[in-house]
Amino acid sequence: GQQLNQSPQSMFIQEGEDVSMNCTSSSIFNTWLWYKQEPGEGPVLLIALYKAGELTSNGRLTAQFGITRKDSFLNISASIPSDVGIYFCAGQLGNNNDMRFGAGTRLTVKP
Amino acid sequence: DAGITQSPRHKVTETGTPVTLRCHQTENHRYMYWYRQDPGHGLRLIHYSYGVKDTDKGEVSDGYSVSRSKTEDFLLTLESATSSQTSVYFCAISLLATQETQYFGPGTRLLVL
Numbered sequence: 001g002q003q004l005n006q007s008p009q010s011m012f013i014q015e016g017e018d019v020s021m022n023c024t025s026s027s028i029f030n031t032w033l034w035y036k037q038e039p040g041e042g043p044v045l046l047i048a049l050y051k052a053g054e055l056t057s058n059g060r061l062t063a064q065f066g067i068t069r070k071d072s073f074l075n076i077s078a079s080i081p082s083d084v085g086i087y088f089c090a091g092q093l094g095n096n097n098d099m100r101f102g103a104g105t106r107l108t109v110k111p
Numbered sequence: 112d113a114g115i116t117q118s119p120r121h122k123v124t125e126t127g128t129p130v131t132l133r134c135h136q137t138e139n140h141r142y143m144y145w146y147r148q149d150p151g152h153g154l155r156l157i158h159y160s161y162g163v164k165d166t167d168k169g170e171v172s173d174g175y176s177v178s179r180s181k182t183e184d185f186l187l188t189l190e191s192a193t194s195s196q197t198s199v200y201f202c203a204i205s206l207l208a209t210q211e212t213q214y215f216g217p218g219t220r221l222l223v224l
Contacts, residue, residue, distance in 0.1 A: 004153070042115075042201050042215025043154070088153055097144075097167070097208065101153030 006089050006102030013079055014110050021087060021105040022073040029091030029100075032065050032072040037086045037104070046087075047074070079109050114138050115216040117202050123222045130189040132219050134202030136182075142205040143185040144169075144213070145177060147198040154201065160185055161208070192223045 006023045013019060023032070031050055035043035047058050049065035049072060056063055062075045072089055089102040114137030124130050134143060142161055146154040146169075156169030158177040166177050174196060176188045189196055202216040 006153075040217065042203070042218055044215070045213070090154075097142075097156070097159050097161075097169070099156065100170075101155070103151050103153045 004089060004091055004100050004102040006105055008105055009103070010106040010108070012108045012110065015079060015081060017079055019076040019079055019083070019107060020073060021089075022071060023089035023091070023102045024071040025091060025100075026070065027091070027093065027100075028069045029093060030069075031092035032063070033090040033092070033099075034061075034063050034072070034074045035088040035090065037088065038084075043088055076107075079107075081109050081111055083107060084109050115202060115204055115214060117200075117216040117219050119219060120217065121220045123224065124192050125224050126193055127191050130192050130221065130223075132187045132200055132202075132221070134185045134187070134204075134216060136185075136204045138204060138206075138214075139182060140204040140206050141182075142208060142213075143179065144203040144205070145175070145185065145187045146201045146203065147171065147196075148201060148218070149198050157187065157200075192221075194223050197221060197223045 004023050004025050033048050034046045037043040047056050047063040052067050052069050054065040060077045086104040086106050088104045090099050092099045116135045118133045144159040145157040148154050155171045157175050160166045160179040178186045200219045203213045205213040
């Protein structure tokens with residue numbers, strides 16, 4: 001099936017630093033979504049992107065839908081300890097129920 | 112928090128035994144989904160439902176069946192569990208067909224020995 005390549009796999013950063021992660025694919029997606037998952041919980045939606053070139057913010061989080069529709073990135077500014085978790089990208093193909101997830105980026109923030 | 116519960120939260124079973132996982136919602140959402148989460152693969156869709164008695168296969172449906180006899184409950188059955196089905200299983204619900212309105216349950220950790 002269509003693969004989403006998410007990088008980096010893990011990040012160890014100091015509190016206050018900015019973070020950037022991205023997802024790429026050889027397939028074209030209609031929607032890009034970014035989720036955060038904490039231990040023992042299900043993923044929680046952070047940002048949804050609907051059209052190529054769209055740039056959307058949610059507090060300290062900013063995500064963009066790539067112009068080619070094959071990639072997306074997520075930035076977190078001024079990281080804080082509660083940003084710790086696993087961040088997943090997901091891309092929605094033509095069929096509304098056909099969504100593919102990246103393998104995740106594990107973020108550790110050192111105080 | 113969206114009203115989604117999964118049961119059991121943890122289960123250990125043996126190869127060849129049947130296993131049923133339950134997802135229960137109190138939101139009256141039409142769409143329900145079952146995913147599995149494995150290291151290196153993110154989440155993969157197993158089956159989904161778009162209404163009572165209406166279900167369809169996802170990306171990794173082999174070895175799984177589902178049933179939805181009531182709006183609030185979506186059951187995932189492993190007829191004969193295999194070790195490759197060891198995983199964390201997440202249920203999700205959605206008000207709309209577009210999945211950006213999707214909420215996930217807390218997950219069920221299944222170990223097949």
